Amino acid sequence: MSGDGAGPMIRALLADDEDLIRAGLAALLGLEPDIEVVAEAFDGRGALTAARAHRxxxxxxxxxxPALNGMEVCAELARVLPGCKAVILTGHGRPPHLHRALTAGAKGFLPKxxxxxxxxxxxxxxHGGGRYVDPALAADALTAPECPLTPRELDVLRLAELATPVSEVSRRTNLSIGxxxxxxxxxVSKLKxxxxxxxxxxARDNGWL
Known part of the structure; x- marks a missing residue:
């Protein structure tokens, strides 16, 4: 199928847990002569299922x-469907998110x-083999502070959240309570x-988690 006789349609999948945003994006892309939205999903697992089905x-x-975040979906798509190019959309982009998205295999990163x-x-x-990173986010990434926490400290802090009991964090990380x-x-000390x-x-606001 071709949109205007110039070439094949670009087949796109949309994955977003906000129905209004997903519907709005689908409507906008529906106006493009060379892009066809072939599937939609509201969570990460659904995105992978739809990608396998519609390629x-x-x-x-x-x-x-929910279920799997965008980074996890990107990484899995790179493994099971390497021909599918991933673009990350975010309303809360931070420089560390950008780095992790590109590491996971994303080819594009832009704000909603x-x-x-x-x-x-x-x-x-x-689709043509290029990449795109939002210029403002790319500029921020050049001056963003490095995360002072170790991977293990980040793991523990991520699980601890705001009020998770230390005993539960201990169980989930297989670390002692001490x-x-x-x-x-x-x-706490490193972040002052x-x-x-x-x-x-x-850590969350800086995009380190």
């Missing part, structure tokens, strides 16, 4: 979704607030905050 050329994936025609152009670019407390204390709740919020 799209480009998957547009929300960063934050981008101008209406930008997504279509990004889809065309990545080790969990030490890692949380180190995170008062407690683990503030440490979690600081």
């Amino acid at each position: 799209p050329d480009v998957a547009v994936i929300d960063l934050q979704m 607030g981008a101008p209406g025609g930008t997504l279509a152009e990004v889809i065309r670019r990545v 080790s969990v407390r030490n890692h949380l204390s180190a995170a 905050v008062a407690n683990r709740a503030e440490a979690f919020r600081t």
